[in-house]
Amino acid sequence: MDEGKKKPTLPPGATRKPTLPPGSGKKPTMPPGAGRKPTMPPGAGKKPTLPPGAGGDGAPAGLTRKDFETDQDVRWCPGCGDYAILATVQRLMPELGVPREKTVFISGIGCSSRFPYYMNTYGMHSIHGRAPSIATGLKAARPDLDVWIITGDGDSLSIGGNHLIHLLRRNVNVQLLLFNNQIYGLTKGQYSPTSEEGKVTKSSPYGSIDHPFNPITLALGADATYVARTMDRDPKHMKEILRTAHGHAGASFVEIYQNCNIFNDGAFFAYTEKDSKPDNVVFIEDGKPMTYANGKRGLKLDGYNLVSFEIGSDHSIDDCLTYNSSSRELAGIVGRLFQKPDMPQPFGVFYQVNRSTYDDQLYVQIEGIKAKKGVGDLDALLNAGDTWVVE
Ligand SMILES: Cc1ncc(C[n+]2csc(CCOP(=O)(O)OP(=O)(O)O)c2C)c(N)n1
Numbered sequence: 001m002d003e004g005k006k007k008p009t010l011p012p013g014a015t016r017k018p019t020l021p022p023g024s025g026k027k028p029t030m031p032p033g034a035g036r037k038p039t040m041p042p043g044a045g046k047k048p049t050l051p052p053g054a055g056g057d058g059a060p061a062g063l064t065r066k067d068f069e070t071d072q073d074v075r076w077c078p079g080c081g082d083y084a085i086l087a088t089v090q091r092l093m094p095e096l097g098v099p100r101e102k103t104v105f106i107s108g109i110g111c112s113s114r115f116p117y118y119m120n121t122y123g124m125h126s127i128h129g130r131a132p133s134i135a136t137g138l139k140a141a142r143p144d145l146d147v148w149i150i151t152g153d154g155d156s157l158s159i160g161g162n163h164l165i166h167l168l169r170r171n172v173n174v175q176l177l178l179f180n181n182q183i184y185g186l187t188k189g190q191y192s193p194t195s196e197e198g199k200v201t202k203s204s205p206y207g208s209i210d211h212p213f214n215p216i217t218l219a220l221g222a223d224a225t226y227v228a229r230t231m232d233r234d235p236k237h238m239k240e241i242l243r244t245a246h247g248h249a250g251a252s253f254v255e256i257y258q259n260c261n262i263f264n265d266g267a268f269f270a271y272t273e274k275d276s277k278p279d280n281v282v283f284i285e286d287g288k289p290m291t292y293a294n295g296k297r298g299l300k301l302d303g304y305n306l307v308s309f310e311i312g313s314d315h316s317i318d319d320c321l322t323y324n325s326s327s328r329e330l331a332g333i334v335g336r337l338f339q340k341p342d343m344p345q346p347f348g349v350f351y352q353v354n355r356s357t358y359d360d361q362l363y364v365q366i367e368g369i370k371a372k373k374g375v376g377d378l379d380a381l382l383n384a385g386d387t388w389v390v391e
C-alpha cells in the first residue's frame with residue numbers, strides 16, 4: 001500500500017480534551033530547600049587573590065585585556081585556578097583580532113561555567129552538559145562567529161559526556177576548554193569522572209571505585225582533530241596552547257588542569273609546582289626530542305611502550321623520541337602516559353590534523369541542494385503532507 005496516499009488519520013485522542021497525568025493539576029510542590037537562596041562555595045564573593053603564575057604576559061596595542069573584562073563580581077573562591085584561566089583568555093583575546101561582537105563563550109553548569117559572565121563578549125551560561133550542543137546549533141546558524149565552549153570535568157564528562165563526543169567527531173569549528181579539577185566544585189566536592197580511584201569525597205566516603213577518564217585519550221577516541229593539555233599555573237604555556245587551538249579549523253579540545261583549592265587542593269601540584277614540575281612534566285613539541293628533568297632524562301619507544309632513561313654516558317639526546325603531533329598512533333601512546341608512577345606526564349599538543357568541519361560541510365550541502373531544488377519555502381514545507389488541527 002502507498003502510505004503517502006492514505007487519508008490522514010488523527011492520532012488517538014487528538015480532538016479530545018487532553019487528560020492530564022495524575023496530579024498535574026495540583027499546585028507544584030518544590031523539592032526541599034528549592035526556595036532557599038543559593039549557597040555559594042566557601043569564600044566565594046570575597047575579593048580574589050590570584051594564584052601563583054596568574055600574572056601572565058602583556059597584551060598588544062588596540063584592544064586590551066581590560067576591554068574583555070566585565071563589571072561583574074568574580075564569584076570564584078580566592079585562590080581558585082579559574083582566575084588564572086580567565087586572566088590568560090582575557091590577555092589572549094586582543095591578540096586574536098576577533099571583534100568582541102563576533103565572539104561567544106558558551107558554558108554549561110559548574111564553577112567553571114560562570115566564565116561567560118566575566119567576558120565582555122557575547123555569552124551563554126547554558127544547560128548542564130549541553131554547551132557543545134548549543135554551540136553546534138549556533139555554529140550551524142552563524143558560522144561566522146568565533147565560539148568558545150567552557151566546561152568542567154563533571155559538566156563535560158558526566159552529564160555532558162554524550163554531547164562532548166559528538167561535537168568532537170563532527171568537528172564543529174569551536175574551541176572547547178575543559179577545566180579539569182577532578183571534582184564537582186560548585187556542588188561542594190563530590191567525586192567526578194576524572195577523580196582518581198580511591199578518592200575519598202562526600203559522595204565516595206569509602207573511596208571511589210570508578211576508573212577515571214583520561215580526557216586526552218577520550219578525545220582521541222572520539223576522533224577529535226585537535227587535542228591538547230595545559231595547566232592553570234603556567235599561563236605562558238596555556239596562552240600558546242589556546243592560540244594554536246584558536247588557529248585550528250575544527251573542534252579544538254583543550255584540557256586545563258585547574259586547582260580547586262577548596263575541595264581538591266593540590267591535585268596537580270606534582271605537575272604545577274616549581275620543585276616537582278621538572279621531574280613530572282614532559283612538554284611535547286613537534287619536531288623536538290622528548291626530554292624532561294631539565295634535559296637530564298629522555299623518553300623513547302620500546303615496542304609500543306614509552307620508557308624513561310637518563311641522558312648521559314649510555315644514552316644521548318639523539319635516543320629520545322621526536323614528537324610528531326600528526327601521528328594519531330603516537331598521540332595514543334603518549335596520551336596513555338597518564339598518572340603513571342615514575343613517568344612524567346605530557347603537556348602540549350598531542351594531536352592535530354586537518355579534516356573538513358561540520359559547519360563548512362553543512363553550508364556546502366545547503367548550497368548544493370539550493371542549486372538543485374531552488375530556495376526553499378518554510379511555510380510550504382510546514383504545511384506539506386499530512387496536517388491536522390488539535391482542538
Ligand atoms: C541537571 C542537573 N544535574 C545536576 C546538577 C548539579 N550540578 C551542578 S554543577 C555540577 C557539577 C559541576 O562539576 P564540574 O563540571 O566539574 O564543574 P566545577 O564546579 O568543578 O567547575 C552538578 C552535578 C545540576 N545543576 N543540574
Ligand code: SF4
Pocket residue numbers: 041075076077079080081082111112181185186259260261262263
Ligand atoms: S572550583 Fe573550587 S576553588 Fe574554584 S570556585 Fe569552585 S569550589 Fe571554589
Ligand SMILES: [Mg+2]
Pocket residue numbers: 110152153154179180181182183184185192
Ligand atoms: Mg570540576
